[in-house]
Amino acid sequence: MGQIGPWQIIIVLVLVVLLFGRGKISELMGDVAKGIKSFRSGLSDEEQQTAAQQDDPKTINAQTTETAAKDKTAAN
Numbered sequence: 752m753g754q755i756g757p758w759q760i761i762i763v764l765v766l767v768v769l770l771f772g773r774g775k776i777s778e779l780m781g782d783v784a785k786g787i788k789s790f791r792s793g794l795s796d797e798e799q800q801t802a803a804q805q806d807d808p809k810t811i812n813a814q815t816t817e818t819a820a821k822d823k824t825a826a827n
Contacts, residue, residue, distance in 0.1 A: 768776065 771779075
């Protein structure tokens with residue numbers, strides 16, 4: 752008695768189609784598909800940004816005051 756059979760699933764699906772109509776269901780599925788596509792593109796964008804940050808690490812070029820002063824005098 753506690754198991755759901757194929758006939759019961761079919762009856763529920765028919766009731767859903769009768770209540771909401773085919774147009775509303777297809778519109779809902781289209782919205783779900785757009786959400787999935789948006790989610791996937793967001794994940795791929797995040798992966799690309801992470802890969803770009805790992806490929807191009809930031810470096811700090813520090814010059815001492817003596818080196819900077821020598822560069823200024825050499826330019827003059």
